[in-house]
Amino acid sequence: MHSVLSMMSKMEQETIHETSLQLLEEVGVVIGSENVRKMLEAKGAKVIGENVRFPKAMTEEMLGLIVHTFPIGAYTEAYRKQVPSITHPFSTTAGYVPYIYDEDAGKNRYATKEDLRQLCVLADASPEMDCFWPLMMPGEYTGELQEFKATEIALRNIGKHVQCSSASGDLARYQIEMAQTVAGGSEAFRKNPVLSLLSAPTTPLAIEHGIADAIVESARAGVPIIPMSLPQMTTTSPATFAADTLLVNSENLACYMIAKCAAEDARVFYASDAGAPNLFDGGIDYENCEYVLLSAGDCDMARFYDMPSAMGCSVEYKDFSTKAGFERNIFRCAMKLMTRVDVACWIGTRESCLSSSLVDVVMDLEVLRYAKAYFRHFPVNDYTLALDIIKEKGPRGHFLDHDHTFANFKENIFTDKSENSFLFANGFENYRQTAKEKLDQILSTHKGPEFDSALVSELDKIAAKAEATLKEQ
Template identity: 25%
Template sequence: MIDRFQTLTREELSLIHDASMDILANTGICFNHDSALKLFKDRGFKTEGNRVFMTEEQIYRALKSTRSRFTIHARNPEKSVSVGEDDYVCLPTGGAPNIACPDGTQRPGTLKDFIDCCKLIQTSDQVDMGGYLMVQPTDIPCETAHLDMMAGYMTLCDKPIFGASASGRAASDTLELAARIFGGREKLKERPVVAAVVDAMSPLQYTGEQTEVIMEMARYNQAVVVTDMILAGASGPVSLPSLLALGNAEILAGVLLTQLVNPGTPVVYGSTSSQMDMKTSTGPVGTPETVIIASATIQMARFYNLPSRTGGGLTDSHFPDAQAMAEASLMLSTVIRNGANFIYHAFGHMGSYISMSFEKWLLDEEVTANIRNILKPLIITPESIDADTIKEVGIGGQYLSHPTTFKGFRALSQPRLFNRKEFRQWEKQGGRRIDQVASDNLQQRLDTWTKPDLDPEIEASIMDYIEKRKNGEL
């Protein structure tokens, strides 16, 4: 097969690796957390203040205990997912403080919006997992908002958990709530049920809070998605090969820490790096550079035999228009085809993380469904070719009424939202734009949600913990 997207050679990947090893050995990386620094010192790492130096041998020793593939278990076993090798998961967007409205305006996100996101996750056959910060609720106290979000997701959905990771305490709260579903904290150590994203602070730093998340998740054998978010020309070099070397050093340092805390901790190698736009002083994500970096990230992860994380339906547009769908589709199709394993921001992302759109969420699901259909392999056998039918219909015949058409037409794709009507029929039915069709379908979709079964005692235990934490009793 010919694929014009660049496949980095082993030599090129090794050059990036070698540059990263030079950076880690001679410049080092800062971990702003006393317990982590003590752990590094106790394990024989060279340190200077908060700076830790790492050798290639130490990196490879840590990589020996990582996994190329692992399962994140859901409370509904039928919805557990595998991450790594040929298996991938798609998650909704996260972190946006605003909702992009159908009329082109924005409004602050609310807890109700978050709850609606949970319902979309539960009713979707494209969203594989969710949990935290699909939108930032601005109508509840920010100090405890993660508690309401995690409790909402865990009671309204039965898919795998994407955990709160803004701080070590938030990660601990997520684990405590998950433990009430899965049989206690010690039981968590037996299998991954939560994944949390950790972000390096470029260049070459981890905050105390993010370091604590790494350590808390690793202690309980839960999945850590180590990610960099470099802006070329701002927090990293403008040269993309240089950016990849810097990012690789940051990610590997985080991966190493997970294995020091608990060898075998499931870990994902990730990046959402892009560029600084020098004209607008913004960090756009719908750029060609973002796609190039994402593809290179997937290849670097495979170089180390690790699962990879990238962005998904990313766009800089503030409305689910042609720009939004073009940028999102380009990114989604590239990372899914190139082999990403943990695709964050696949649904609903708008305006470089500043907003989320329910309409675009539904459209992103449609795009993802189409990509999955495209990737289904053709089964080519004498039976599937069916030369007998071709000879039977012969020259100038028709297949519309042939029994094989009646038998097999349901296997052909059908859109859920996208238009296939001819113009007059489309016009007669209102001539609606695709974003308007999505808006019309949103409430119908939400109305299909039903609450999944959950032991009333477990739900009561979750809500009891939330109440006590908010009251300062825990």
């Protein structure tokens, strides 16, 4: 027994699947990389200029190669995990945002590499943080070097699984080389992939040159790939749930085809961050109901293919000045993660993913601690059914004094009341300051992973090569 938020029947999932095959065969996708187009053509795709169309039989054959489960590794052994999750949705920070909210100044400023390093320390110290995505961009850098530096800072400062974006083949090669070095070599990395890379298509139905190349590099190295599709209803998708889900599915399958043509053992997530804009200003709206429902449908499709999933699950609005305000966020978090996504990308963002805050990370993690009560699994077997005990007590009996009750109530009844959260130790009105005090305590005491001098030297060499190659791009 466990909770799950679902949107589609099996017949509806079949319809999305079959229509996706038709779309990929008749319309296809634009792929900007000539090398990738040639690779796909050699495997049976039809190429007309930049347009690539996948025959139905080709796609169906490749779908027989799905890697249904794979590790998401970590430098620290205790943090290594497997997807799909059999316990709870794994939560990670979202990314990338350009700004960070300065608590002392009371306003946003550009994020720095030191902000990102501190976030790594916080994430490494926090048991609710399952894996890590560099939330903010290190503003000292630009272009592809910025993405590389985010990867480097994360790998050097956190022992958990790291997820980063990758927008070119060159960038991916340096990110992968650094991750392989942390893992102990290319073969050790395949067993313990400490890094996964997000390479997102451009909705609708385009995969840019660098993105396609990055997918190929990741596939061949055994890097878990996150091809996050981001259609927005009315703008980059028709204004229906079915069409938005169709585009997510088709773009995921197209990226999957690239990965599988590059390496049959490629590890690929089913990934999306689909939504509907605020129709008053056109901006992304992470608080509307469509965001949750689209994620639920996309998770249904991930389960249809038996693929691990990764989704955006933002819960940004935070007013914890009352118990009701805090519990609102617990319920919204629980609802969004009740889609049973395997990796949920959401922690720490503000202002529709334009800003971030380490204090918000602390608060989100506390929300998650309570929300996890909704994700528990309850077995159904002879012991838990307790038929013998019900027979023993009979009609009008009670179970308060039974050994079975004492043995099971703590696991089955969640007793941690929300008003007892550490956030309210100094009163509801001071929750943000209390969260900042906890942040300061963690930053002053926690030590991340310690690398020996030889490993540090190797990482320095890779960083120097990347800086020389990527700095002008």
